[in-house]
Amino acid sequence: MENLREGLIPTVLGTAVTTTGVVLRNNRSITPLISGSIIGFGLAHIVLGAIDLVEHRR
Numbered sequence: 001m002e003n004l005r006e007g008l009i010p011t012v013l014g015t016a017v018t019t020t021g022v023v024l025r026n027n028r029s030i031t032p033l034i035s036g037s038i039i040g041f042g043l044a045h046i047v048l049g050a051i052d053l054v055e056h057r058r
Contacts, residue, residue, distance in 0.1 A: 007052025014045025 021038035024030045 005053060006056045007049040010045045011049030014042045014049055017045060018042030
């Protein structure tokens with residue numbers, strides 16, 4: 001875990017959450033507001049993780 005770059009975990013987590021939101025968007029029983037919120041939450045993690053990756057680049 002020591003060699004894991006800072007920001008990689010939020011970026012990967014954000015990718016998984018965003019993908020989940022996109023899959024739920026195709027499900028008619030889920031409200032579009034909920035799936036949109038999940039997508040936004042995932043995209044925020046991707047952006048914040050990417051910022052950490054750029055800031056802590058060696």
